Amino acid sequence: MSALTAAAPGAPVVDLDLAELRDDPYPAYAELRRTAPLAWVPSVGRHLLTRYEDIVHAEKLPEVFSSREKGSLLLRTVGPNLLREDDPEHRRLRAAAEPPTRPRQVRDLWAGAFERNAHALLDRIAGRGEADLIGDFAEPLAAANLAVVLGLRNASADDISDWSRAMMAANGNYADDPDIWLRAEGATRAIEEAVAEMAETARREPDGSVISSMVHAAEPVTLAEIQNNIKVIIGGGVNEPRDVFGVGAQALLRRPAVLDRVRADPGLWKRVFEETARWISPIGMYPRQLTQDYEIAGVGLPAGSRVALVIASGNRDESVFERADEFDIDRPQRPHLAFGGGPHFCMGAWVARHEVSALAWPLVFSRLKGLRLAEGAEDCTEGWVFRGLTSLNVTWQTS
Amino acid sequence: MPIVIFELPDGTQRKVTAGSGTVLMQAAVSNGVDGIVAECGGNASCATCHVYVDERHGELVGPPNDVEDEMLDFTAAERRPTSRLSCQVQVSDALDGLVVHIPEEQV
Numbered sequence A: 001m002s003a004l005t006a007a008a009p010g011a012p013v014v015d016l017d018l019a020e021l022r023d024d025p026y027p028a029y030a031e032l033r034r035t036a037p038l039a040w041v042p043s044v045g046r047h048l049l050t051r052y053e054d055i056v057h058a059e060k061l062p063e064v065f066s067s068r069e070k071g072s073l074l075l076r077t078v079g080p081n082l083l084r085e086d087d088p089e090h091r092r093l094r095a096a097a098e099p100p101t102r103p104r105q106v107r108d109l110w111a112g113a114f115e116r117n118a119h120a121l122l123d124r125i126a127g128r129g130e131a132d133l134i135g136d137f138a139e140p141l142a143a144a145n146l147a148v149v150l151g152l153r154n155a156s157a158d159d160i161s162d163w164s165r166a167m168m169a170a171n172g173n174y175a176d177d178p179d180i181w182l183r184a185e186g187a188t189r190a191i192e193e194a195v196a197e198m199a200e201t202a203r204r205e206p207d208g209s210v211i212s213s214m215v216h217a218a219e220p221v222t223l224a225e226i227q228n229n230i231k232v233i234i235g236g237g238v239n240e241p242r243d244v245f246g247v248g249a250q251a252l253l254r255r256p257a258v259l260d261r262v263r264a265d266p267g268l269w270k271r272v273f274e275e276t277a278r279w280i281s282p283i284g285m286y287p288r289q290l291t292q293d294y295e296i297a298g299v300g301l302p303a304g305s306r307v308a309l310v311i312a313s314g315n316r317d318e319s320v321f322e323r324a325d326e327f328d329i330d331r332p333q334r335p336h337l338a339f340g341g342g343p344h345f346c347m348g349a350w351v352a353r354h355e356v357s358a359l360a361w362p363l364v365f366s367r368l369k370g371l372r373l374a375e376g377a378e379d380c381t382e383g384w385v386f387r388g389l390t391s392l393n394v395t396w397q398t399s
Numbered sequence B: 001m002p003i004v005i006f007e008l009p010d011g012t013q014r015k016v017t018a019g020s021g022t023v024l025m026q027a028a029v030s031n032g033v034d035g036i037v038a039e040c041g042g043n044a045s046c047a048t049c050h051v052y053v054d055e056r057h058g059e060l061v062g063p064p065n066d067v068e069d070e071m072l073d074f075t076a077a078e079r080r081p082t083s084r085l086s087c088q089v090q091v092s093d094a095l096d097g098l099v100v101h102i103p104e105e106q107v
Helices: A018-023 A026-035 A052-059 A073-078 A089-097 A103-128 A134-150 A157-171 A178-204 A210-215 A223-237 A239-253 A256-264 A266-279 A349-367 B024-030 B055-061 B066-074
Strands: A038-041 A046-049 A130-132 A286-290 A294-296 A299-301 A306-309 A393-395 B003-007 B013-017 B050-053 B083-085 B099-101
Touching (some): A046 A052, A052 A294, A073 A178, A103 A130, A103 B066, A130 A134, A134 A157, A134 A239, A134 A349, A157 A223, A178 A210, A178 A223, A239 A349, A256 A349, A266 A349, B003 B024, B013 B024, B050 B055
Parallel strands (some): A046 A306, B003 B099
Antiparallel strands (some): A130 A393, B003 B013, B050 B099
């Protein structure tokens, strides 16, 4: 199967400006859902699939909508990995890596360390009365927690953050900037070394971490496979919890009445989490490639066609979510698409739910008294493949 | 092929034919039974295909497996002794006439 890098016959062609998408993709998605729910977008080089029902349909048909996309930048950055595999290969790797991310393990093995990490970061900023909650808290917290779950005791939170940034830049390096490739190669080499060292340790002393789980998997996994998959998890595992934290915190700071309710009833944090992930999904879209001719959204796509499942758009589909552009924790519970669906359902879902909604938000809002958005702070939400806040400047009372 | 009955929270029943060798979740999803979400497509990762096996049929269906048992602690609707994830229930001819109840919420 070769990759078709042009519009399928009969597919509407819609020009979208990448800078506008990065700024705010939602108006463009609304228009696509209304007029061209499957459209070839030349600047993206893929067909964008934007309606909820069509996305769910595609997610449940991995044998047609394959994850093995040819020529993906992710493959170039980290090498073969479970995100770009289908079953049974995907299943073998996922089964090896997943156990430490299951909810009971999160609660029993990792929750204590997550809480200590959060307190340590808050201790550093508490006396200052002002901070950027993304750079000073959410990102280092996500990185430190990730090091714990992965079993990278030989890496600092700063290492994890730097590696993640370098690889994420390469995954979006459509301009083929050689410096970006160089930085990513430095990061992936460093990860390979760190993983090799901890895999050796875990072989002797299992510790319940992802590396340890992969080393001791029932169906054998090679060191190279462990290394590549840890790279992928580091790539996504920092920005996703960071971004859902930032977007949700900002949403509450702008809605004091909702914040008051949540503080009075901590059971609502869970709803804040799911609604935040729906409203501004940290991952906006992901690619698939057709293994066979297939008709979807009224367009016959030939085998090899590239499709992007735009879950950020599905999560704003008015036919499923009333007033979909509004942040509303009281909306009827309908499954959102932020974690993807089918066999690739987000492996970090339970980790993120716990670290953000059970720990990070409640701790920040209880420890930083009178927390508010900094005077004149601009809204720094950006991105469309990945979307979140680049900074969240806040102040609080220190006395 | 066995016929299984999904009872919705409002009491209405959906009778569907389930293919032997598949799982209960697939029978629900492929017949458009409301209330079975199955976000992860049957991998016991998401806990959104939760059902209560009718008390008359508990022994027929049996207990949850280890991975499923853990996930059942994190379902949106309360866990009961009869709780199963429908993606982990293998369909066989022995299940003909099985009744399962769909909880109020899955997410």
